[in-house]
Amino acid sequence: MAQITIKDVAGRAGVSPATVSRVLNHGPTVAEELRERVLAAVRELGYRPSSQARFLRTRATTLLGLIISDITNPFFTSMVRGAEDAASKAGYSVMLANTDEDLEKEQRYIEVAAAENMAGVILSPASATRTSISLLAERGIPVVTVDRRLQTAKVDRVGVNNVKAAQDAVLRLVDQGCRRIGFIAGPTEVTTAVDRLAGYRHGLRAAGLAYRRELVVRGDYRIEGGRAAAADLLRLKPRPDALFVSNNLMALGAATALREYGLRYPEDITLAVFDDMRWALGLSDAMTLISQPTYEMGRLAVELLLRRVSGEGFPPRHVVLSAVLV
Amino acid sequence: MAQITIKDVAGRAGVSPATVSRVLNHGPTVAEELRERVLAAVRELGYRPSSQARFLRTRATTLLGLIISDITNPFFTSMVRGAEDAASKAGYSVMLANTDEDLEKEQRYIEVAAAENMAGVILSPASATRTSISLLAERGIPVVTVDRRLQTAKVDRVGVNNVKAAQDAVLRLVDQGCRRIGFIAGPTEVTTAVDRLAGYRHGLRAAGLAYRRELVVRGDYRIEGGRAAAADLLRLKPRPDALFVSNNLMALGAATALREYGLRYPEDITLAVFDDMRWALGLSDAMTLISQPTYEMGRLAVELLLRRVSGEGFPPRHVVLSAVLV
DNA sequence: TTGAAAGCGCTAACAC
DNA sequence: GTGTTAGCGCTTTCAA
Numbered sequence: 001m002a003q004i005t006i007k008d009v010a011g012r013a014g015v016s017p018a019t020v021s022r023v024l025n026h027g028p029t030v031a032e033e034l035r036e037r038v039l040a041a042v043r044e045l046g047y048r049p050s051s052q053a054r055f056l057r058t059r060a061t062t063l064l065g066l067i068i069s070d071i072t073n074p075f076f077t078s079m080v081r082g083a084e085d086a087a088s089k090a091g092y093s094v095m096l097a098n099t100d101e102d103l104e105k106e107q108r109y110i111e112v113a114a115a116e117n118m119a120g121v122i123l124s125p126a127s128a129t130r131t132s133i134s135l136l137a138e139r140g141i142p143v144v145t146v147d148r149r150l151q152t153a154k155v156d157r158v159g160v161n162n163v164k165a166a167q168d169a170v171l172r173l174v175d176q177g178c179r180r181i182g183f184i185a186g187p188t189e190v191t192t193a194v195d196r197l198a199g200y201r202h203g204l205r206a207a208g209l210a211y212r213r214e215l216v217v218r219g220d221y222r223i224e225g226g227r228a229a230a231a232d233l234l235r236l237k238p239r240p241d242a243l244f245v246s247n248n249l250m251a252l253g254a255a256t257a258l259r260e261y262g263l264r265y266p267e268d269i270t271l272a273v274f275d276d277m278r279w280a281l282g283l284s285d286a287m288t289l290i291s292q293p294t295y296e297m298g299r300l301a302v303e304l305l306l307r308r309v310s311g312e313g314f315p316p317r318h319v320v321l322s323a324v325l326v
Numbered sequence: 327m328a329q330i331t332i333k334d335v336a337g338r339a340g341v342s343p344a345t346v347s348r349v350l351n352h353g354p355t356v357a358e359e360l361r362e363r364v365l366a367a368v369r370e371l372g373y374r375p376s377s378q379a380r381f382l383r384t385r386a387t388t389l390l391g392l393i394i395s396d397i398t399n400p401f402f403t404s405m406v407r408g409a410e411d412a413a414s415k416a417g418y419s420v421m422l423a424n425t426d427e428d429l430e431k432e433q434r435y436i437e438v439a440a441a442e443n444m445a446g447v448i449l450s451p452a453s454a455t456r457t458s459i460s461l462l463a464e465r466g467i468p469v470v471t472v473d474r475r476l477q478t479a480k481v482d483r484v485g486v487n488n489v490k491a492a493q494d495a496v497l498r499l500v501d502q503g504c505r506r507i508g509f510i511a512g513p514t515e516v517t518t519a520v521d522r523l524a525g526y527r528h529g530l531r532a533a534g535l536a537y538r539r540e541l542v543v544r545g546d547y548r549i550e551g552g553r554a555a556a557a558d559l560l561r562l563k564p565r566p567d568a569l570f571v572s573n574n575l576m577a578l579g580a581a582t583a584l585r586e587y588g589l590r591y592p593e594d595i596t597l598a599v600f601d602d603m604r605w606a607l608g609l610s611d612a613m614t615l616i617s618q619p620t621y622e623m624g625r626l627a628v629e630l631l632l633r634r635v636s637g638e639g640f641p642p643r644h645v646v647l648s649a650v651l652v
Numbered sequence: 653t654t655g656a657a658a659g660c661g662c663t664a665a666c667a668c
Numbered sequence: 669g670t671g672t673t674a675g676c677g678c679t680t681t682c683a684a
Contacts, residue, residue: 003385003465005677016655021679031653046464051441052378053677056660059329063438071422072403080397080424084431093438096397096422098406105410112389112419115377116442138372139329331661342671347663357669379661382676 004047012041024049055117062092064305065113065121067106068146070221071098073249075275075294076124079146082298083122090306092119099126101187101221107132114139120305122298125150127189142308146301149191149318156308158301158319162192165290165323166199166246167206169272172288172325173242174207178270181209182233182240183216184226184250193221196246196274215240219250226250230257241270248275276326289326296321330373338367350375381443388418390631391439391447393432394472396547397424399575401601401620402450405472408624409448416632418445425452427513427547433458440465446631448472448624453515468634472627475517475644482634484627484645488518491616491649492525492572493532495598498614498651499568500533504596507535508559508566509542510552510576519547522572522600541566545576552576556583567596574601602652615652622647 010017015034022030023038030038041047055061064087068076080096087094095118097109103126110132113121120142125131128151133143137153144156173181183200186193197216204211217232219225226245233240234257243258245251251273258265265271265287272288300319336343341360348356349364356364367373381387390413394402406422413420421444423435429452436458439447446468451457454477459469463479470482499507509526512519523542530537543558545551552571559566560583569584571577577599584591591597591613598614626645 003677006679007677017677018655018657018679019653022654025679029653034654046461048437048440048461048465050382050443050677052381052443053660054679055378056376056382056662056677057679059660063442071397071406072400074398077398077424081426084424088434093434094423095438096424097420098403098410098422100407108414108419111374112421114374116389117376117378135374139374329661332663333661343661344663344672345670348670351663355669360670376661379676380663382661382678383663385676 003050004045006047006049008045009038009041009047012045013037059117061117061119063116063118064092064094064302065097065109065116065118065123066094067097067099067109067113067121068124069099069101069106069126070249071096074277075147075248075292078294079298079301082295082300083302084298086299086302087306090302092302092306094302101126103127103130107135110135114141117141120144120309122146122301122305124148128152128191128194129189142305144301144305144308146297147192151191154316156304156317156319158297158304158321159192160292160297160321160323162195162323163199163202165274165292165325166196166244167203168199168325169244169288169290170200170203171207173244173270173272174203174209176242176270178242179209180212180215180238180240181242181244182230182236184229184233184243184245184254185216185218186221186246186250188218190221193246200244200246219246219253221247221249223249223253223256226253227257228253230254231260234258234261234263239269242272243269244272246274248273248277251275251277274323290323291326292323293321329376330371332373332375334371335364335367335373338371339363385443387443387445389442389444390418390420390628391423391435391442391444391449392420393423393425393435393439393447394450395425395427395432395452396575397422400603401473401574401618404620405624405627408621408626409628410624412625412628413632416628418628418632420628427452429453429456433461436461440467443467446470446635448627448631450474451476451516454478454517454520455515468631470627470631470634472623473518477517480642482630482643482645484623484630484647485518486618486623486647486649488521488649489525489528491600491651492522492570493529494525494651495570495614495616496526496529497533499570499596499598500529500535502568502596504568505535506538506564506566507541507568507570508556508562510555510559510569510571510580511542511544512547512572512576514544516547519572526570526572545572545579547573547575549575549579549582552579553583554579556580557586560584560587560589565595568598569595570598572600574599574603577601577603600649616649617652618649619647 006017099106114135124147185197217229219229274290276291332343335346425432440461450473511523543555545555600616602617
């Protein structure tokens with residue numbers, strides 16, 4: 001119950017606290033015999049160093065913060081795995097926080113990361129412009145954004161080329177004969193949403209199709225929003241012959257809306273969707289999926305972050321992976 | 327970049343560090359004028375107390391650990407929200423960790439929680455018998471398990487009555503005319519899986535039906551496992567007339583298997599499923615859903631935990647909520 | 653190679 | 669009401 005300290009271990013092993021510390025941290029400048037006595041004492045007492053006390057001296061933690069906007073989203077889940085694997089390989093642990101796309105929550109967790117002096121933070125920002133990462137910068141805590149960009153701060157970022165991926169998907173739909181392609185967009189605050197909409201427009205232009213305002217409805221990257229947006233599109237007088245949904249959760253909602261309107265895909269309408277959600281949407285080779293390398297993104301974000309953590313200085317780097325059409 | 331300390335603030339405000347501390351912590355024994363000078367200095371310098379240094383003195387953190395087995399699972403997501411809301415109301419923050427049903431990861435995160443001296447931990451254990459929570463107990467860090475029980479340790483728990491819920495679902499299926507009810511069970515290590523299987527058997531007995539070994543297939547609470555298990559059941563000579571899937575992710579897999587076998591529900595086969603996954607499975611009033619009060623569970627788990635954190639002593643408590651059939 | 657001692661940033665006792 | 673001081677557990681000079 002009472003904290004077992006390095007002193008207790010030292011006492012038991014008959015050495016000084018300094019020697020215990022040496023055994024536990026940097027290697028072999030301790031006589032083999034003492035070394036073993038110390039390790040035995042550690043084991044017997046069940047001693048675990050206090051990371052707080054250690055931090056106070058060394059200013060080093062082995063905790064990374066991963067602050068993401070929606071842990072429900074399988075997209076992020078897979079990213080978390082990539083991040084965890086890379087982190088634990090390097091001796092770091094990852095603490096997750098869920099902001100629910102809520103700026104206030106995001107700030108709260110950034111404050112926690114700052115107060116805990118985390119070694120670094122990976123952030124998928126809820127807004128491209130309003131952000132609290134200066135709290136981290138002040139403390140010299142490096143930040144890497146993942147998936148989304150930040151417009152107001154120069155930080156490293158790992159993501160995919162959303163414009164190109166969206167454009168390619170549109171062209172594929174056009175190839176399949178679609179001419180009225182409805183687009184379910186995401187929140188204006190989020191860079192991926194902006195980029196994907198831009199890609200949609202580029203795709204139309206490249207295919208010689210006109211951009212029609214009424215074919216674009218804005219959702220919120222959540223299930224319910226996708227359902228509402230899809231319903232809006234399906235009510236249009238000449239119904240769209242394709243639906244391009246710009247994120248996976250909204251696609252689930254859109255699928256529900258389709259069922260409600262008695263429409264099947266791909267028979268009645270063609271679908272294109274960001275992220276690979278085959279398991280939930282029910283396969284269909286006839287569906288265009290934009291698959292993002294989520295695990296890779298998590299892994300690379302941690303690797304980049306750890307280079308900053310170890311003090312490397314280089315200009316803000318943008319790692320852009322490519323999403324592939326499936 | 328360099329850490330701003332309480333000394334800097336004190337210097338700027340022309341007071342002692344102790345006074346700064348008093349202003350920032352317990353109330354009003356500081357003259358109004360000094361108080362304002364201090365707060366101004368804090369603002370101007372952007373001072374944030376180091377939680378490590380503070381802990382070293384007070385032995386108190388405001389961080390709760392929430393170690394769950396699969397953040398993919400919407401079941402846990404909603405629980406997380408309940409936990410976060412309750413925690414932040416009490417001035418605590420929640421750090422999430424994802425174990426992927428992996429005991430080694432679970433232990434690693436328990437070690438992190440111990441090293442960070444978290445105020446308390448909520449755990450959804452990957453195994454009922456093999457657990458590392460003694461690491462927390464040694465440090466006096468209270469633990470509440472959620473959803474699942476721990477067999478080897480006496481700790482508080484918040485969950486639902488899985489036996490009863492499963493039994494009720496079986497009876498409902500029988501009411502609907504089903505006689506050959508296939509059951510997709512969960513991992514033997516997890517108490518909810520054991521309980522739900524027991525409920526299935528009780529239900530059969532209560533309905534006067536025989537328990538048939540071949541109608542029970544074990545899955546792993548993951549999507550792929552559910553798909554494989556469902557496929558096994560659907561291959562049986564007289565096909566089951568109902569499928570009872572004991573968790574939500576396996577239900578997604580089972581739905582895929584049904585599609586692969588060209589079966590529709592509820593026309594061709596009746597479904598009963600733990601957890602409310604309407605959004606993914608496509609509604610159907612004809613489907614029996616066992617809805618668990620997940621948000622409540624998270625909330626209550628935190629409230630129970632915080633009572634322990636504040637030192638209350640009472641015998642291990644089991645809060646059992648009821649799951650309802652939808 | 654090992655130990656003694658100082659000090660990281662903070663708060664709580666104790667003086668004043 | 670405010671300042672001085674000691675010390676939380678640890679690592680890291682500095683001496684021996």
